[in-house]
Amino acid sequence: MRKRLRRTLAEVLSKDLSKVYNSFDIVGDIAIIKLPPNATENEAQIIAKTIMGIHKNVKTILRQTSPVAGDFRLRRLIHVAGENKTSTIHREFGCLFMVDLAKCYFSPRLSHERMRIATLVEPNEAVVNMFAGVGCFSIIIAKHSKATKVFSIDVNAAAVQLMQENVRLNRVYDKVIPLLGDAQEIIKSRLQQVADRVLMPLPEKALTYLPYAISALKASGGWIHYYDFEHATKTENPAEKTRRKIVSTLDSLGINFEVPFVRVVRSTGPNWFQLAADIHIT
Ligand SMILES: C[S@@+](CC[C@H](N)C(=O)[O-])C[C@H]1O[C@@H](n2cnc3c(N)ncnc32)[C@H](O)[C@@H]1O
Known part of the structure; x- marks a missing residue:
């Protein structure tokens, strides 16, 4: 085409x-x-x-x-x-997403990444999605894994309303829990040490919100899926730059961790990249 x-x-x-x-x-x-x-x-x-x-x-x-x-x-x-x-219904991996492009964020370019995360989720996991939008990562996880709960936070009321519609459309009522508010506040007040896995699909805030993602993980640790935007010239490796940023932040917090996987998700402009990093907090 x-x-x-x-x-x-x-x-x-x-x-x-x-x-x-x-x-x-x-x-x-x-x-x-x-x-x-x-x-x-x-x-x-x-x-x-x-x-x-x-x-x-x-x-x-x-x-x-x-x-x-x-x-x-x-x-x-x-x-x-x-x-x-500006409203439509988008289909992705057998899931339906009602979106209003004037009122909330949605990108079809992250579909592969959404499925990649869903395939990593193990049976009975509890997941926190800190920046859930209309619920695409959360619903794909609910439909394609055996997670028990996906707590799905967004600060945009219009996005959360659409997320509620999408929970109904995809019949994931008891699995995806839409929550309206700031991810930091909701984690501090309601989601301390509940999760096996935390998603942070908002590169602009991921670094500052990293301590809250850690506090949402169970005491035994778990996984954080971290997203970043990185500038890299031809001689630089964007994945290495993101890895260094994560390592220096987590070292300064005194956390035990590994970063076994970092990948470029897509290019977002000349020399600019979106990256995904899987962080294992041990
Ligand atoms: C890049 S979008 C990602 C949405 C969704 N995960 C997706 O892939 O379509 C980031 C989302 O984070 C939300 N957001 C921004 N700041 C937030 C905050 N402090 N707490 C919770 N959500 C926030 C925005 O409203 C937006 O829907």
């Missing part, structure tokens, strides 16, 4: 703009495109028509006009073509 889109766009657009085939996401029946700021409305319409002509399931095209930002990790979106809406 991407090849066909690339060919078609190359025929009708300048070289710069035709690169959009690389940078659009499809969430449910909505496509989100990113264009250079100088792209005209006419060019946006041509791209929208081309995408809708090739991806017949796409009913709406939105143009992202700002980076993901703020505590809720939202982006500005402008309607370009098709139905004027």
